[in-house]
Amino acid sequence: MRLRKSINNLRREYKLNKLSEETVQKNPFKQFELWFRNVIKLDLPEQNAMVLATISKNTKPTARVVLLKGFGKLGFKFFTNYNSNKGKNLKENSSASLLFYWGVLERQVRIEGKIKKLSKTESKKYFDTRPIASRLAAWASE
Ligand SMILES: Cc1cc2nc3c(=O)[nH]c(=O)nc-3n(C[C@H](O)[C@H](O)[C@H](O)COP(=O)(O)O)c2cc1C
Numbered sequence: 001m002r003l004r005k006s007i008n009n010l011r012r013e014y015k016l017n018k019l020s021e022e023t024v025q026k027n028p029f030k031q032f033e034l035w036f037r038n039v040i041k042l043d044l045p046e047q048n049a050m051v052l053a054t055i056s057k058n059t060k061p062t063a064r065v066v067l068l069k070g071f072g073k074l075g076f077k078f079f080t081n082y083n084s085n086k087g088k089n090l091k092e093n094s095s096a097s098l099l100f101y102w103g104v105l106e107r108q109v110r111i112e113g114k115i116k117k118l119s120k121t122e123s124k125k126y127f128d129t130r131p132i133a134s135r136l137a138a139w140a141s142e
Contacts (some may be wrong), residue, residue: 033071049068054089068100
C-alpha cells in the first residue's frame with residue numbers, strides 16, 4: 001500500500017535539455033555521435049547499454065539489454081548468439097527497435113529499423129578480442 005503511494009509520488013522535473021529544430025543535426029547519425037561523445041566524456045555507467053526489442057513470429061514483443069559495439073551511417077552494431085531468443089526472433093522478423101536512456105542527461109534515443117547479420121569475419125574478429133571468460137560464457141550459453 002505504502003509502496004503504491006510512494007510510486008505515485010515519484011516525480012522529477014526534466015529541465016536540462018531542449019531539442020530544437022534550429023540546433024539539432026539534420027543527420028540523425030551525426031546527432032547520435034554528438035550525444036554519444038558526451039556520454040563517453042561524462043564517463044556514465046553502462047554508457048553503451050541499450051534496450052533491444054524484437055518480435056516473435058506470433059507478434060509477441062520482447063525487450064532486453066545488449067551492448068552497443070559500434071555505429072555509423074550503416075547502423076548500430078551489437079553481438080549476440082544467433083540461437084538465442086532474440087536471434088530466433090530476428091530470423092523470423094528482422095524489424096527491431098533500440099532504445100538508449102541516459103537518465104542523468106534526461107535523454108533517450110529511439111531507433112527503429114531492420115537488423116542484418118554482420119559478416120562472419122567481423123563476428124569472429126570481435127569474438128577473438130573478448131576475454132577468455134566471456135568467450136567461454138558465450139560457448140556455454142545461447
Ligand atoms: C548490461 C547488460 C549488457 C548485456 N549485453 C548483452 C550483449 O551485448 N549481447 C547479448 O546477447 N546479451 C547481452 N546481455 C544479456 C541480455 O540482456 C539477455 O539477457 C540475453 O541476451 C538473452 O536474451 P534473449 O533470451 O532475449 O535472446 C546483457 C545484459 C545486461 C544486463
